[in-house]
Amino acid sequence: MTTTVPPAAHLPRGAARLNGLPAGSLAQLLHLGREWGALDLAGGVPGAPRPPRAALDAAVRQLREGDQQYEDTNGNAELRAQLAQRLPYPVDPRTELTITTGASEALSVAMLATVDPGDEVVLLEPFYENFLAALALAGGVPRFVKLRAPDWRWDPQELAAAFGPRTRAVVINSPANPTGRTLTRQELEELAGLCEKWNVSVISDEVYAPFVYDGVRHVSAAQVPGLRERSIVIGSLSKAHALSGWRIGHLHAGERITERLRAVHLATSFSASGPLQRAVAASGILQDAAWNPAAELEVLRDRTVAMFTAAGLPCRAPEGGCYVMADISRITDEDCETFVRELAARRRVLVVPGRCFFRDHTADSGHVRIAFNKSHEVLAEGERRLADGL
Template sequence: MTHPLAAPRPRLSRRAATLSGSSLTELFVLARARGAIDLAVGTPGYPEPTAELIGEATGAMEAGHNQYELPAGDALLRQYIADTLNAPTDSDTELTVTAGATEALCVALLATVDPGDEVIVLTPGYEQFSAAVGLAGAVPRFVPLHAPDWRYDPAELAAAFGPRTRAIILNTPGNPTGRVLTHEELTEIAELCARWDVTVISDEVYSTFVFDGRRHISAADVPGLAERSVVVGSLSKSHAVSGWRLGFLRADAERTQALRRVHELTTNGTAAPLQVAAGRAAMASDLAEAAREMEARRDLAHNVFARTGMKFSPAEGGCFLFADISPLTGGERDCTGFVRDLLDRAGVLLVPGASFFSDPARGEQYVRIAFNRRAETLHEAEQRIAAAS
C-alpha cells in the first residue's frame, strides 16, 4: 500500500511517455571530454555567419527590437524567404516564421493530422520525423528506402497509402542519405496524394546545398503537390545560425491560417531582433558560393572515408555522407561499437546509423558523417584516422 504522504508517481501522457532522449548523449559527452573531432551533429562548421548578420543582430537589439514580433514573423524576413523560393509565394499570406524547422515540423503535423491518422515516413530518415508524428497522436507508416542509392520502391510506396493516410513526410535533400528527390518521383507522389487526398509535409532545410549540377525541386514547384504541400525550411544550415532558431512554413493561404493559429499557441514567435537582422542582412549571403564550397567539402570527406574502406553513394545534396562500414567490420560489429572504437582510437566522432531506421537492425552496417565543416577540420580528421590505422 502506498503511504499517503509518499510522493505520487507523475501522471504522464502516453505521447510523452513514449518519447526517448538521444541515444548519442553519452558519446557526445565522451567526445567533448577527449577533444574529439565532431563529425556527428549537423551544427555548421561551414559556412560561417557573415559579419553583416552579426552586426545587424547587435544593431537590432540596440535599436530596440527586443519585444514580441508579429507571430507570423518579421515582414522583411518573410519577403526575403519568399524571394529565395522558386514557387511564387505571397509573404503576407503564405509564409510563417517559426522557432526553427523543429517547431515548423510539429506545427505542420498538429495542423494536419488527428489522433489515429496515419502518416507515411520514409526510412532511413531523420529520427525526429517519427517522434513528431507520435507526439501529434498519429501513427507512422514506414516505407523503406533501398541501398545503395536510397530510392523507394513505387509499389511499396503505393501500398502504404490508404483511407487512414492523412500526410506523407518528405525530406529533400535527405538526412542521412543525401538523396535529392527527382521531378519524376515528386510527380509520382503527387498522383498518390491526389488519389488519397493526402497532404505532403516536405522538409527542405538543406535545399541550398544541391550538388553535381542538380537543381533542388520543392514540393511547392510540382503541379499536384503545390496545392496540398506544407514546406518546412530553415536558415540554420544555409546561413549557419542554427542557434538563432529561424525556420519557416510555406503553404497556401488557407493552410497558413491554420498553421499560424497552432504556431501562436506553441511559441507565438521566435527572437525578434534576430528576425530583423536576418531580414536586413541575409540577402548579402552568397548562397551559390556556399553551395560550391559545400560540394568541395563533400568530395573531401568522400575521399577521406573511402580510403578507409567505407562504401557509399556520393551525397546528391545536404551535408551528410551515409556510409556502409560492412567492408571494415565483416558485418560482425554493430555500428555503435564501430563508432566507439573510432572515437577511442582516432578521436573522431561519427553517428551510428541504426537510429535512422524504423527497424534499427537494418542500420547496423551504416554510419553518418557530417561534412559541413571547415576544410582544416576534415583534414585533421583524415590525419587522426591515418595515424590510428
C-alpha cells in the same frame, strides 16, 4: 531542511504520447563524444559555411539600439518578403509564409495542424528522428517505407501499399538527412498521384535545399502539380546561413493551410526571436546573389569522402545535404554502434551509428553517418587522426 523525492510509482502519470518519442540517442552520443575528446563528424552543427558577417553586425546593432521586443506572430514582414523572393516559385509573403522558431518548431506545427490522434503518416526510412518525435506528439501512427541503399530509392509498390483511407500525411526530406538523397521530379510526380488519390497532405522538409551538387537541381514539392496545393514546405536559416542558434525557420503553404499553421504557431511559441528576425532583414543577406554555400560544401563533401576512402571505408558521395551515409558492412563484421564506439576510442573521431535513423534502434543498420559541413581545419585534423586507417 531536506526534501524527499517520491519514488516514480507515486508521481502523477505522464502523457502516453511520451512513449512514442525516440530515445534521443544522437544527442546522447554527441554528449559522450565530448567526454571522449573525439573530433565531431557526427553532429550537423555548421562549421561551414561561416555565418555572414553582415548578419552578425546587424544583430549587434539591433540589440545595442534597444531592440528587445516581440515581432508579429506571423513573422517580420520584410523578412517574409525577402524569403519569398528567394523561393523558386511564387509565394504571397502576407498570407502564405510564416516565420517559426527554427525548422523543429515548423515541423511540429505542420504535424499538429495536419494530424489527429490515430491518423496514419507515411515516413521514408531512414529518417531524421525528429520526424518520429513530431508525429508522436501529434498522436499519429507511422507507416514506414524502406529506402534501399546504395541509391536510397523506394519501391513503387511498397510506397503505394503504405497509403490508405487512414493516411493523413506523408513526410519527405529532400535533400535528405541522413542519406543526402535528392528526390527527382519524376519521384515527386509519383508521390503526387498517391496524395491526390488518397487526399493526403505532404510535409516537405527542404532545409537542405541550398546544398545540391554535381549539377543536380533541387525540386520543391511546391513546384509539382498535385503537390503544390497540398504541400507544407519547411525551410530554415540554420544550415544555409550557419545561424542554427538563431532559430529562424519558416513554413510555406497555401493561404487556407497557412491559417491552420498560424493558429498552432500562435498557441505554441507565439513568435520567433524578434530582434534576430529584424537583424536578418536589415542585413540584406537574403538578397546577396553571391551567397552560394553549395560550392564550398561540395569541396568539403569530396574531401570527406576521400578521407574515409583513404582510411579504408569507401563512401558514396551524396547528391545533396551535408551528410555521407557510409556502408561499413564491407569492412567489418561489427554492428554499427560498436564500430562507432571503437572508432571514437581508437582514433578519437566521432560519427553516428546508422541505427539512429531507423525505427528499430536495437537492429544493426550496417551504416554510419558522417557530417561534412565542417571547417577545413576540422577535416584536416580528421585526416591526421585517420592517417593510419580505421
